Amino acid sequence: MRFARAAGARLIEVGIVFLGVTFIIYAMVWALPGDPIAALGGDRPLPAAVVAELRRQFHLDDPLLLQYLRYLGGLFTGDLGTTFDGVPVADRMAARWPVTITLAITAWVIEVVLGVLLGLVAGLRKNSWIDRGVLLTTILATSIPIFVVAVGAQLIFGLQLKWLPIAGTTAGWPTAYILPAAVIAIFGLAAIARLMRGSVIDTLQSDFVRTLRAKGVPRRTIVGTHVMRNSVAPVLTFVAIDLGYLLGGAVVVEGVFNLPGIGQLLFTAIRTHEGPTVVGVGTTLILIFLALSLLVDLVNSALDPRIRHV
Template sequence: MHTVLAVGRRFGGLVIVFLGVTFLIYAMTFALPGDPIRALGGDRPLTDAVVRALRAEYHLDQPLWEQYLQYIGGLFRGDFGTDFTGESVGAQMASRWPVTITLALTAWVLEIVLGIGLGVVSALRRGTVLDRTVLVSTIVVGAVPVFVLGVALQIVFSVRLRWFPVAGTTSGWPMAYILPALVIALFGLAAVSRLTRTSMLETLDTDYVRTARAKGLAPGRVVGVHVMRNSLIPTATYLATDLGYLMGGTVIVEGIFNLPGVGNLLFQAIRSHEGATVVGISTALILVFLVTSVLVDLLHAALDPRVRRR
């Protein structure tokens, strides 16, 4: 019963956050300067009658709160809206999700393998040159803006060394995705390695680990069974949460590497003032992040019995 109530509270909080965030995005998007309806005419201005008809068709002649309620009502029917050319936003996203999901999952796997690996090695080699190198490298990587890092790696590994394609997905997975995924993963990778290192160092100094060593257990068994099992709980929580961030963090990278994903579609929609597309994609990304957050809470409770007792 307690578990059911806890899950209910989490989902209740999810609904409140979802409504609040989507309303803010909706309000800010349609409050941007410029008139997207008149912009449809290009060099040939639309007549006032046509402008009024289009505003009525897209409900832009109604108060903001009524527009938002109609939009939320459409979401419950699986309708993410229609852009100003009459094309379904949901259909546009459906054709681009595979690229974004592939990119995000590739970056996530890189975070898990490299981040945890570097963190474990750094903790086991505490105070050595390797340990200090990992710490300094992760700090430096975290300080570089993502667009600078993306362009720099693209010039070095794609243009000069020609190890990876410069742009597009023609080469398929993994060649077309490794480099952009690495750009996204480097920031989370730095956090994962530092978090793993810190957690492992704390666990290595606990009494039960010293007792296991005193009993003569093999070092590999001490680290693999007693240290890793407890040390990776905060890392697993972070990685599960970061998957939601990775889905939304592909906007800049997809633009740099010209990947036809949801992030690239969002970037194009912002440039062309396609408010319905911007709100639809943002809403989908918010849903991914919120659902991931709830699953992380449940995962944390499953991994750590102390959380279940609260």
């Protein structure tokens, strides 16, 4: 019963957050300067009658709240809107999801494997040069803007060393995805490494580890079985939610590496004032992140009654 109440409370919270964030995105997109309908004609202005008809068709003259409510109603039927040239936003996104999902999962695997490994080594060798090196590296990694890291990676590994392609997906997976995925993974990797390090240190100082040592249990068994199992629990929560961040964080990297994914679609839509596409992509990314966040919270609540909502 308590778990059901917790689940209901979280669903209500997620619903409120979804409505608030999507309304802010919708309002900000349509508040941008410029007339997206007039921009359809390019250098040749559209006839006034055509502009008026398109504005009527897309309800651009209606009050903002009414436009949002109409858009919200379409969401419940799976309609993410239609672009100004008559193409459903969902269709445009469907063609680009494979690239973004491949990029995000590749980055996710890189950051989880390397982050856990670095954090484990740093935690086991607290205050050593390895530990200090991991801490310094993670601080530097999170201090540099992602577009600087992306361009630097292209210059070094693509143009100078010629190890990997710097743009496009022609080379296929994994060759075309390793470099952009590594750029995205750097920031999550740093967080995972620091989180894992702290968790390992706390676990090594716990009473049950001292008891195992007093009983003469080999260090390899203590670390491989008990320390890893107890230390990785907080990391699992982070990496599950971080997958949603990776899907949204691919926007800049896909633009820099010219990858035809959701991020590039959003980047192009913002540049061309394609409001329905921006709102549709933003809404989808929000739904993914909220769904992952809700799933993690419910799993944690089921496994650990201490964190259940009351």
